[in-house]
Amino acid sequence: xxLPLSVLDVVPVFEGGSATQALxxxxxxxxxxxxxxxxxxxxxxxxxxxxxxxxxxxxxxGRLAAATTTLRVGSGGVLLPxxxxxxxxxxxxxxxxxxxxxxxxxxxxxxxxxxRTARALRRSPEGAADFAGEIGELRGYFAPADRSTGIVAVPxxxxxxxxxxxxxxxxxxxxxxxxxxxxxxxxxxNPRDTAAxxxxxxxxxxxxxxxxxPRTLIAALVTVAPTDDEALTxxxxxxxxxxxxxxxxxxxxxxxxxxxxxxxxxxxxxxxVRGIVEPQLIGGVETVASKLERLIGETGADELMAxxxxxxxxxxxRSFRLLAEAAxxxxxxPL
Numbered sequence: 086x087x088l089p090l091s092v093l094d095v096v097p098v099f100e101g102g103s104a105t106q107a108l109x110x111x112x113x114x115x116x117x118x119x120x121x122x123x124x125x126x127x128x129x130x131x132x133x134x135x136x137x138x139x140x141x142x143x144x145x146x147g148r149l150a151a152a153t154t155t156l157r158v159g160s161g162g163v164l165l166p167x168x169x170x171x172x173x174x175x176x177x178x179x180x181x182x183x184x185x186x187x188x189x190x191x192x193x194x195x196x197x198x199x200x201r202t203a204r205a206l207r208r209s210p211e212g213a214a215d216f217a218g219e220i221g222e223l224r225g226y227f228a229p230a231d232r233s234t235g236i237v238a239v240p241x242x243x244x245x246x247x248x249x250x251x252x253x254x255x256x257x258x259x260x261x262x263x264x265x266x267x268x269x270x271x272x273x274x275n276p277r278d279t280a281a282x283x284x285x286x287x288x289x290x291x292x293x294x295x296x297x298x299p300r301t302l303i304a305a306l307v308t309v310a311p312t313d314d315e316a317l318t319x320x321x322x323x324x325x326x327x328x329x330x331x332x333x334x335x336x337x338x339x340x341x342x343x344x345x346x347x348x349x350x351x352x353x354x355x356x357x358v359r360g361i362v363e364p365q366l367i368g369g370v371e372t373v374a375s376k377l378e379r380l381i382g383e384t385g386a387d388e389l390m391a392x393x394x395x396x397x398x399x400x401x402x403r404s405f406r407l408l409a410e411a412a413x414x415x416x417x418x419p420l
Contacts, residue, residue, distance in 0.1 A: 092115075099396040108145070116152055128146060130160065185244070192220060226238035269390065309369070311370075320395060371411075391404075
Protein backbone atom coordinates (compact mmCIF):
# COMPACT_ATOMS: atom_id res chain seq x y z
CA UNK A 86 0.00 0.00 0.00
CA UNK A 87 1.19 3.51 -0.82
CA LEU A 88 -0.26 6.98 -0.35
CA PRO A 89 0.49 9.18 -3.36
CA LEU A 90 1.72 12.65 -2.43
CA SER A 91 1.44 15.74 -4.60
CA VAL A 92 2.12 19.48 -4.46
CA LEU A 93 -0.21 22.47 -4.60
CA ASP A 94 1.63 25.75 -5.19
CA VAL A 95 0.14 29.24 -4.86
CA VAL A 96 3.56 30.82 -5.61
CA PRO A 97 3.60 33.04 -2.49
CA VAL A 98 5.41 36.37 -2.46
CA PHE A 99 7.21 37.34 0.78
CA GLU A 100 8.56 40.64 2.04
CA GLY A 101 11.91 41.37 0.45
CA GLY A 102 11.06 39.29 -2.60
CA SER A 103 9.02 39.75 -5.76
CA ALA A 104 6.57 37.89 -7.95
CA THR A 105 9.40 37.24 -10.41
CA GLN A 106 11.50 35.65 -7.66
CA ALA A 107 8.55 33.59 -6.44
CA LEU A 108 8.02 32.19 -9.93
CA UNK A 109 11.71 31.38 -10.23
CA UNK A 110 11.58 29.59 -6.89
CA UNK A 111 8.62 27.51 -8.04
CA UNK A 112 10.37 26.45 -11.24
CA UNK A 113 13.47 25.52 -9.23
CA UNK A 114 11.46 23.56 -6.69
CA UNK A 115 9.45 21.35 -9.06
CA UNK A 116 12.38 19.06 -10.01
CA UNK A 117 13.13 18.59 -6.31
CA UNK A 118 9.56 17.46 -5.69
CA UNK A 119 9.95 15.06 -8.60
CA UNK A 120 13.15 13.65 -7.08
CA UNK A 121 11.28 13.04 -3.81
CA UNK A 122 8.71 10.94 -5.67
CA UNK A 123 5.78 13.36 -5.63
CA UNK A 124 3.16 12.49 -8.22
CA UNK A 125 1.80 15.81 -9.45
CA UNK A 126 2.42 19.53 -9.16
CA UNK A 127 -0.56 21.86 -9.47
CA UNK A 128 -0.58 25.65 -9.51
CA UNK A 129 -3.56 27.73 -8.44
CA UNK A 130 -5.23 30.68 -10.18
CA UNK A 131 -5.47 34.10 -8.53
CA UNK A 132 -5.84 37.59 -9.96
CA UNK A 133 -5.07 41.07 -8.60
CA UNK A 134 -3.42 39.37 -5.61
CA UNK A 135 0.10 40.69 -5.11
CA UNK A 136 0.92 38.05 -2.50
CA UNK A 137 0.28 35.17 -4.94
CA UNK A 138 1.99 35.01 -8.36
CA UNK A 139 -0.40 32.55 -9.96
CA UNK A 140 -2.34 34.53 -12.53
CA UNK A 141 -1.55 32.26 -15.50
CA UNK A 142 -1.67 28.56 -14.54
CA UNK A 143 -1.47 27.25 -18.12
CA UNK A 144 1.72 29.21 -18.80
CA UNK A 145 3.31 28.20 -15.51
CA UNK A 146 2.31 24.55 -15.89
CA GLY A 147 4.08 24.48 -19.25
CA ARG A 148 7.26 25.83 -17.70
CA LEU A 149 7.08 23.26 -14.90
CA ALA A 150 6.62 20.46 -17.40
CA ALA A 151 9.71 21.65 -19.26
CA ALA A 152 11.71 21.65 -16.02
CA THR A 153 10.78 18.04 -15.12
CA THR A 154 10.53 14.65 -16.80
CA THR A 155 7.92 12.48 -15.04
CA LEU A 156 6.00 14.85 -12.76
CA ARG A 157 2.38 15.43 -13.66
CA VAL A 158 1.69 19.16 -13.92
CA GLY A 159 -1.48 21.16 -14.08
CA SER A 160 -3.95 23.52 -12.54
CA GLY A 161 -5.37 23.53 -9.08
CA GLY A 162 -7.27 24.93 -10.65
CA VAL A 163 -8.35 26.84 -13.71
CA LEU A 164 -11.34 28.90 -12.55
CA LEU A 165 -13.56 28.05 -15.47
CA PRO A 166 -16.06 30.93 -15.32
CA UNK A 167 -13.11 33.32 -15.85
CA UNK A 168 -12.34 31.77 -19.23
CA UNK A 169 -14.02 30.63 -22.41
CA UNK A 170 -14.04 26.81 -22.36
CA UNK A 171 -12.72 26.84 -25.93
CA UNK A 172 -9.60 28.76 -24.85
CA UNK A 173 -9.02 26.41 -21.89
CA UNK A 174 -9.32 23.40 -24.21
CA UNK A 175 -6.82 24.92 -26.64
CA UNK A 176 -4.34 25.77 -23.87
CA UNK A 177 -4.44 22.46 -22.05
CA UNK A 178 -4.77 20.45 -25.24
CA UNK A 179 -1.54 22.07 -26.37
CA UNK A 180 0.13 21.24 -23.06
CA UNK A 181 -0.99 17.61 -23.32
CA UNK A 182 0.26 17.41 -26.92
CA UNK A 183 3.65 18.72 -25.86
CA UNK A 184 3.88 16.63 -22.65
CA UNK A 185 1.69 13.58 -23.30
CA UNK A 186 0.38 11.74 -20.26
CA UNK A 187 1.61 14.39 -17.82
CA UNK A 188 -1.07 17.10 -17.75
CA UNK A 189 -3.98 17.59 -15.33
CA UNK A 190 -6.74 20.14 -15.76
CA UNK A 191 -8.36 20.91 -12.42
CA UNK A 192 -11.51 23.03 -12.71
CA UNK A 193 -13.00 25.37 -10.14
CA UNK A 194 -15.95 27.73 -10.13
CA UNK A 195 -14.74 30.54 -7.82
CA UNK A 196 -13.55 33.88 -9.24
CA UNK A 197 -10.19 33.79 -7.45
CA UNK A 198 -10.32 37.54 -7.04
CA UNK A 199 -12.44 40.54 -6.08
CA UNK A 200 -15.65 41.51 -7.95
CA ARG A 201 -14.05 44.43 -9.81
CA THR A 202 -11.22 42.26 -11.14
CA ALA A 203 -13.69 39.51 -12.00
CA ARG A 204 -15.50 41.99 -14.24
CA ALA A 205 -12.17 42.98 -15.82
CA LEU A 206 -11.60 39.30 -16.60
CA ARG A 207 -14.95 39.36 -18.40
CA ARG A 208 -16.20 36.81 -15.90
CA SER A 209 -19.81 35.90 -16.58
CA PRO A 210 -22.00 35.51 -13.47
CA GLU A 211 -23.90 32.86 -15.40
CA GLY A 212 -20.70 30.83 -15.70
CA ALA A 213 -20.53 30.13 -11.98
CA ALA A 214 -24.24 29.32 -11.95
CA ASP A 215 -23.83 26.88 -14.84
CA PHE A 216 -20.52 25.34 -13.86
CA ALA A 217 -21.71 21.89 -14.92
CA GLY A 218 -22.71 23.24 -18.32
CA GLU A 219 -19.31 24.86 -18.82
CA ILE A 220 -17.58 21.61 -17.90
CA GLY A 221 -19.81 19.85 -20.41
CA GLU A 222 -18.81 22.32 -23.13
CA LEU A 223 -15.15 21.86 -22.26
CA ARG A 224 -15.42 18.08 -22.36
CA GLY A 225 -17.00 18.37 -25.78
CA TYR A 226 -13.90 20.10 -27.15
CA PHE A 227 -11.77 17.21 -25.92
CA ALA A 228 -14.01 14.65 -27.65
CA PRO A 229 -13.39 13.53 -31.24
CA ALA A 230 -13.89 16.57 -33.46
CA ASP A 231 -17.50 17.19 -34.45
CA ARG A 232 -17.25 19.13 -37.71
CA SER A 233 -20.98 19.87 -37.67
CA THR A 234 -20.48 22.52 -34.98
CA GLY A 235 -17.91 24.39 -37.04
CA ILE A 236 -15.61 24.73 -33.99
CA VAL A 237 -12.58 22.54 -33.33
CA ALA A 238 -10.26 23.11 -30.38
CA VAL A 239 -6.90 22.26 -31.91
CA PRO A 240 -5.21 20.02 -30.71
CA UNK A 241 -7.64 19.11 -27.90
CA UNK A 242 -9.51 16.43 -29.84
CA UNK A 243 -6.50 14.11 -29.78
CA UNK A 244 -4.60 15.52 -26.78
CA UNK A 245 -6.79 15.26 -23.69
CA UNK A 246 -5.45 15.96 -20.18
CA UNK A 247 -6.97 14.39 -17.08
CA UNK A 248 -9.91 16.50 -15.91
CA UNK A 249 -10.61 17.04 -12.20
CA UNK A 250 -13.37 18.95 -10.42
CA UNK A 251 -12.16 21.09 -7.49
CA UNK A 252 -14.33 22.15 -4.59
CA UNK A 253 -14.73 22.88 -0.91
CA UNK A 254 -18.29 21.77 -0.16
CA UNK A 255 -20.52 18.69 -0.35
CA UNK A 256 -22.26 20.34 -3.30
CA UNK A 257 -19.09 20.34 -5.36
CA UNK A 258 -18.51 16.72 -4.39
CA UNK A 259 -21.97 15.73 -5.59
CA UNK A 260 -21.42 17.59 -8.86
CA UNK A 261 -18.07 15.88 -9.50
CA UNK A 262 -19.61 12.50 -8.77
CA UNK A 263 -22.58 13.07 -11.06
CA UNK A 264 -20.19 13.99 -13.89
CA UNK A 265 -18.05 10.90 -13.35
CA UNK A 266 -14.88 12.94 -12.87
CA UNK A 267 -12.19 12.75 -10.17
CA UNK A 268 -12.62 15.13 -7.23
CA UNK A 269 -10.05 17.30 -5.45
CA UNK A 270 -11.21 18.72 -2.12
CA UNK A 271 -9.77 21.92 -0.60
CA UNK A 272 -9.32 20.85 3.02
CA UNK A 273 -7.04 23.87 3.50
CA UNK A 274 -10.07 26.11 2.84
CA ASN A 275 -12.88 24.23 4.57
CA PRO A 276 -11.69 21.40 6.84
CA ARG A 277 -15.10 21.06 8.50
CA ASP A 278 -16.79 19.50 5.46
CA THR A 279 -14.02 17.28 4.10
CA ALA A 280 -15.54 13.93 5.06
CA ALA A 281 -19.05 15.04 4.08
CA UNK A 282 -17.90 16.31 0.68
CA UNK A 283 -16.08 13.10 -0.18
CA UNK A 284 -19.07 11.05 0.97
CA UNK A 285 -21.36 13.18 -1.21
CA UNK A 286 -19.01 12.57 -4.13
CA UNK A 287 -19.05 8.82 -3.71
CA UNK A 288 -22.81 8.71 -3.23
CA UNK A 289 -23.39 10.71 -6.41
CA UNK A 290 -20.73 9.00 -8.51
CA UNK A 291 -21.76 7.67 -11.90
CA UNK A 292 -19.15 5.90 -14.05
CA UNK A 293 -18.19 7.79 -17.19
CA UNK A 294 -15.90 7.45 -20.16
CA UNK A 295 -13.31 9.24 -18.03
CA UNK A 296 -13.54 7.21 -14.83
CA UNK A 297 -15.07 3.90 -13.81
CA UNK A 298 -14.79 4.35 -10.03
CA PRO A 299 -14.47 7.25 -7.57
CA ARG A 300 -11.07 8.92 -7.35
CA THR A 301 -10.25 11.59 -4.78
CA LEU A 302 -7.50 13.75 -3.39
CA ILE A 303 -7.37 16.13 -0.46
CA ALA A 304 -5.36 19.35 -0.55
CA ALA A 305 -4.22 20.38 2.93
CA LEU A 306 -1.98 23.00 4.49
CA VAL A 307 1.26 21.20 5.40
CA THR A 308 4.39 22.22 7.25
CA VAL A 309 6.57 19.46 8.73
CA ALA A 310 9.73 20.03 10.78
CA PRO A 311 11.76 18.02 13.30
CA THR A 312 9.51 19.20 16.17
CA ASP A 313 6.03 20.64 16.58
CA ASP A 314 7.41 23.96 17.82
CA GLU A 315 9.79 24.26 14.91
CA ALA A 316 6.97 23.52 12.47
CA LEU A 317 4.91 26.35 13.96
CA THR A 318 7.89 28.69 13.71
CA UNK A 319 8.46 27.67 10.09
CA UNK A 320 4.80 28.29 9.25
CA UNK A 321 4.59 31.56 11.18
CA UNK A 322 5.06 33.85 8.16
CA UNK A 323 2.00 32.32 6.53
CA UNK A 324 0.01 32.32 9.77
CA UNK A 325 0.84 35.97 10.47
CA UNK A 326 -0.13 36.71 6.89
CA UNK A 327 -3.56 35.20 7.51
CA UNK A 328 -3.93 37.43 10.57
CA UNK A 329 -2.91 40.52 8.60
CA UNK A 330 -5.37 39.69 5.83
CA UNK A 331 -8.13 40.05 8.41
CA UNK A 332 -6.82 43.05 10.33
CA UNK A 333 -4.86 45.27 7.92
CA UNK A 334 -6.52 47.60 5.41
CA UNK A 335 -3.85 46.72 2.84
CA UNK A 336 -2.18 43.33 2.51
CA UNK A 337 0.47 43.14 -0.20
CA UNK A 338 2.83 40.24 0.56
CA UNK A 339 3.44 37.66 3.26
CA UNK A 340 5.66 38.88 6.11
CA UNK A 341 9.30 37.85 6.19
CA UNK A 342 10.47 35.23 8.68
CA UNK A 343 12.19 37.84 10.86
CA UNK A 344 9.03 39.89 11.15
CA UNK A 345 6.98 36.82 12.05
CA UNK A 346 9.57 35.76 14.65
CA UNK A 347 9.44 39.20 16.30
CA UNK A 348 5.65 39.47 16.28
CA UNK A 349 3.92 39.58 19.67
CA UNK A 350 0.80 37.50 19.24
CA UNK A 351 -2.32 38.69 21.03
CA UNK A 352 -4.62 36.14 22.69
CA UNK A 353 -7.17 36.65 19.90
CA UNK A 354 -4.51 36.08 17.24
CA UNK A 355 -3.31 32.93 18.97
CA UNK A 356 -6.83 31.57 19.06
CA UNK A 357 -7.33 32.41 15.37
CA VAL A 358 -4.07 30.70 14.43
CA ARG A 359 -4.91 27.68 16.56
CA GLY A 360 -8.10 27.29 14.52
CA ILE A 361 -6.03 27.21 11.34
CA VAL A 362 -3.34 24.84 12.60
CA GLU A 363 -5.42 22.25 14.42
CA PRO A 364 -7.16 20.60 11.42
CA GLN A 365 -4.17 20.94 9.09
CA LEU A 366 -0.93 18.94 8.87
CA ILE A 367 1.47 21.18 10.77
CA GLY A 368 3.91 19.65 13.25
CA GLY A 369 6.75 17.19 13.72
CA VAL A 370 6.85 13.93 11.79
CA GLU A 371 4.99 11.87 14.40
CA THR A 372 2.33 14.54 14.87
CA VAL A 373 1.74 14.86 11.14
CA ALA A 374 1.71 11.08 10.68
CA SER A 375 -1.00 10.81 13.36
CA LYS A 376 -3.05 13.62 11.82
CA LEU A 377 -2.62 12.21 8.33
CA GLU A 378 -3.68 8.73 9.41
CA ARG A 379 -6.81 10.17 11.00
CA LEU A 380 -7.61 12.34 7.97
CA ILE A 381 -7.26 9.50 5.49
CA GLY A 382 -9.18 7.16 7.79
CA GLU A 383 -12.09 9.59 8.12
CA THR A 384 -12.29 10.48 4.44
CA GLY A 385 -10.92 7.53 2.48
CA ALA A 386 -9.02 9.93 0.20
CA ASP A 387 -6.76 8.31 -2.38
CA GLU A 388 -4.08 11.00 -2.39
CA LEU A 389 -2.75 13.94 -0.37
CA MET A 390 -1.79 17.23 -2.01
CA ALA A 391 0.35 19.49 0.17
CA UNK A 392 0.22 23.28 0.22
CA UNK A 393 3.35 24.53 1.99
CA UNK A 394 3.72 28.32 2.28
CA UNK A 395 7.08 29.15 3.87
CA UNK A 396 9.66 31.81 2.98
CA UNK A 397 12.72 29.53 2.92
CA UNK A 398 13.24 27.12 0.04
CA UNK A 399 15.35 24.94 2.33
CA UNK A 400 12.55 24.75 4.90
CA UNK A 401 10.09 23.95 2.16
CA UNK A 402 12.20 21.11 0.81
CA ARG A 403 12.69 19.78 4.35
CA SER A 404 8.93 19.85 4.91
CA PHE A 405 8.23 17.83 1.77
CA ARG A 406 10.97 15.34 2.64
CA LEU A 407 9.57 14.88 6.16
CA LEU A 408 6.01 14.64 4.84
CA ALA A 409 7.10 11.69 2.72
CA GLU A 410 8.55 10.15 5.89
CA ALA A 411 5.28 10.72 7.76
CA ALA A 412 3.32 9.14 4.90
CA UNK A 413 5.54 6.05 5.03
CA UNK A 414 4.72 5.72 8.75
CA UNK A 415 1.01 5.87 7.95
CA UNK A 416 1.04 3.27 5.20
CA UNK A 417 3.22 0.89 7.22
CA UNK A 418 0.94 1.06 10.28
CA PRO A 419 -0.89 -2.23 11.00
CA LEU A 420 -4.58 -2.32 10.15
